[in-house]
Amino acid sequence: MKRAIRYLRFSQLGQSNSSIERQEMYTDQWLLFNKVELVDSFIDRGKSAKTFDRPDFIKLQAFIVKHYKTVDYLLVDQLDRFSRDAGEAMSMVKMLQKRYSIQVVSVTEGITFDYDTPGSFFRAGLQLLLAEEDNINRSIKIRGGLYTARAKEGRYIATSAPFGYIKEGERKERKLIVNEAEAKIVKFIYDSYLQNVPLYIIKKKANELGFKKTGNVALERVLTNAVYAGMLTVQAYKEYPGGLFPAIHEAIIDMTTWRMVQSKIKKPEKLRTIIDENIPLRGILKCHCGIPLTGAASRGKSGKYFYYYKCNSSKHNNISAIRAHNQFLNICELMSLPEKRIREIKDGCNASIEVEMKANKHRVQEKKIELENVQEKMFSVEEKWIKNEIAKETYDRWYATYDGTIQNLKQTIERLNTDQSKVFLVLENNLGLLTDMHSVYSNSNTLQKREFISMVFDNNLYYQGGIYRTPTMRNIFTSNVLLMKEKGCLIYEKKRDDFDIIPSSGVAGNRTRVQTSN
Numbered sequence: 001m002k003r004a005i006r007y008l009r010f011s012q013l014g015q016s017n018s019s020i021e022r023q024e025m026y027t028d029q030w031l032l033f034n035k036v037e038l039v040d041s042f043i044d045r046g047k048s049a050k051t052f053d054r055p056d057f058i059k060l061q062a063f064i065v066k067h068y069k070t071v072d073y074l075l076v077d078q079l080d081r082f083s084r085d086a087g088e089a090m091s092m093v094k095m096l097q098k099r100y101s102i103q104v105v106s107v108t109e110g111i112t113f114d115y116d117t118p119g120s121f122f123r124a125g126l127q128l129l130l131a132e133e134d135n136i137n138r139s140i141k142i143r144g145g146l147y148t149a150r151a152k153e154g155r156y157i158a159t160s161a162p163f164g165y166i167k168e169g170e171r172k173e174r175k176l177i178v179n180e181a182e183a184k185i186v187k188f189i190y191d192s193y194l195q196n197v198p199l200y201i202i203k204k205k206a207n208e209l210g211f212k213k214t215g216n217v218a219l220e221r222v223l224t225n226a227v228y229a230g231m232l233t234v235q236a237y238k239e240y241p242g243g244l245f246p247a248i249h250e251a252i253i254d255m256t257t258w259r260m261v262q263s264k265i266k267k268p269e270k271l272r273t274i275i276d277e278n279i280p281l282r283g284i285l286k287c288h289c290g291i292p293l294t295g296a297a298s299r300g301k302s303g304k305y306f307y308y309y310k311c312n313s314s315k316h317n318n319i320s321a322i323r324a325h326n327q328f329l330n331i332c333e334l335m336s337l338p339e340k341r342i343r344e345i346k347d348g349c350n351a352s353i354e355v356e357m358k359a360n361k362h363r364v365q366e367k368k369i370e371l372e373n374v375q376e377k378m379f380s381v382e383e384k385w386i387k388n389e390i391a392k393e394t395y396d397r398w399y400a401t402y403d404g405t406i407q408n409l410k411q412t413i414e415r416l417n418t419d420q421s422k423v424f425l426v427l428e429n430n431l432g433l434l435t436d437m438h439s440v441y442s443n444s445n446t447l448q449k450r451e452f453i454s455m456v457f458d459n460n461l462y463y464q465g466g467i468y469r470t471p472t473m474r475n476i477f478t479s480n481v482l483l484m485k486e487k488g489c490l491i492y493e494k495k496r497d498d499f500d501i502i503p504s505s506g507v508a509g510n511r512t513r514v515q516t517s518n
Contacts, residue, residue, distance in 0.1 A: 005060065007041075023077035024041075031075070097113070154246055155174075155247070162222075162227050164178065176247075177250075182210070186222060188206065189202055189222055199220075231247055231258075240397075285453075286460075288317075289313065293463065295309045309324055328489075333437065335477040337476070349427055375402075455474070
């Protein structure tokens with residue numbers, strides 16, 4: 001009596017288990033009618049037939065290798081249960097017969113594959129090609145439906161909601177709703193990243209706040225996901241373009257912030273710097289050879305630890321952290337501004353803010369007019385579509401263009417309408433700090449100290465010969481640079497292209513550029 005094994009499969013876990021029961025019934029009938037004994041069954045539930053990388057199919061192959069001498073047939077309900085890739089499937093069924101003398105049988109299609117029989121070979125190949133074509137057509141329909149749902153309807157259709165949202169509603173009515181508790185963590189992640197906080201510290205703080213996502217790139221996925229800006233990233237489909245499309249859910253992050261983060265992420269990554277409050281300048285202060293200084297503790301004879309900054313690529317610098325910090329505090333003290341200068345800055349800033357607010361009001365009016373014009377164009381396209389005056393492809397293309405423009409204009413108007421009163425308040429409360437830069441720096445945490453140095457010296461602070469040096473420094477803090485040099489704190493050497501224009505002389509009134517030195 002001949003013996004057989006059988007392989008049963010369906011592709012979607014959401015399908016009824018009756019699919020397997022039906023396959024069992026048909027294969028049982030074949031076994032009974034042909035008087036063949038069933039040795040074993042292998043079942044893959046919810047597995048695609050695009051590849052043979054399926055748990056029970058792998059077990060099936062191992063079984064054949066071990067027991068092939070006792071098996072004559074491999075039964076399937078239809079050949080597409082076996083595989084939808086015609087090339088791989090034909091290779092597999094030929095190998096099973098040539099190497100193991102096992103024939104593949106499609107019971108409902110009435111095909112017993114026999115490599116030595118041309119008609120059988122042709123029928124099996126035809127069925128597999130038809131199954132593959134059906135799979136391609138189904139895939140096209142699915143991709144088309146996904147494109148429409150995302151690009152045209154703005155629906156987020158993934159199975160699970162991203163961190164910061166929950167999904168509510170049924171089927172087409174389902175959409176993302178902001179989870180306020182998680183949204184605060186998302187905002188914290190974006191704000192911290194723009195403030196140059198190292199990713200490992202952001203992740204640690206976010207985890208403490210309730211960020212439960214794991215994985216090495218969990219944070220990067222949040223920072224690059226357009227969903228948080230109220231947009232969807234859509235792949236191109238046929239002649240329809242891909243890119244960012246407006247979504248129907250509420251944004252957690254404004255578009256400007258999201259684009260700033262994307263621009264920063266695209267820049268080459270710097271080497272990770274471990275933040276240590278004992279050596280805040282590590283990785284930001286540079287040796288005069290251009291290499292960022294490292295920092296570490298060295299144990300003295302008394303057992304006490306002393307911190308140093310040093311250049312690992314040479315022996316140019318090996319600086320006591322205490323000396324370096326005291327020198328920098330002296331620089332900060334000399335950067336402090338007199339009260340008169342503070343009043344001048346305050347008056348000038350207030351005047352500038354007022355001018356900007358007036359300009360913003362004017363720009364808002366311009367943008368509103370532009371918005372009305374674009375909306376009218378969209379209404380015109382919709383009217384032509386209703387009247388069947390344009391093709392659907394033309395309507396879809398122009399609708400996407402106008403809709404994207406409308407969303408950008410609305411965001412611009414919202415930004416320009418932002419209340420500027422907070423700016424005045426911040427100005428009034430904080431300008432006085434500029435009179436005591438020593439305290440500003442001393443009372444800052446390590447991350448703030450690093451950001452302070454980056455902003456004041458534009459990431460160009462060096463150390464050479466026992467003194468700080470820089471070619472770039474905020475003009476507002478340069479009034480005492482000669483005194484800084486005299487006291488051995490800082491030498492400010494302007495870039496060669498930093499010129500002042502002196503009064504003209506001569507009949508022609510020509511101005512002569514000369515380089516100034518400090």
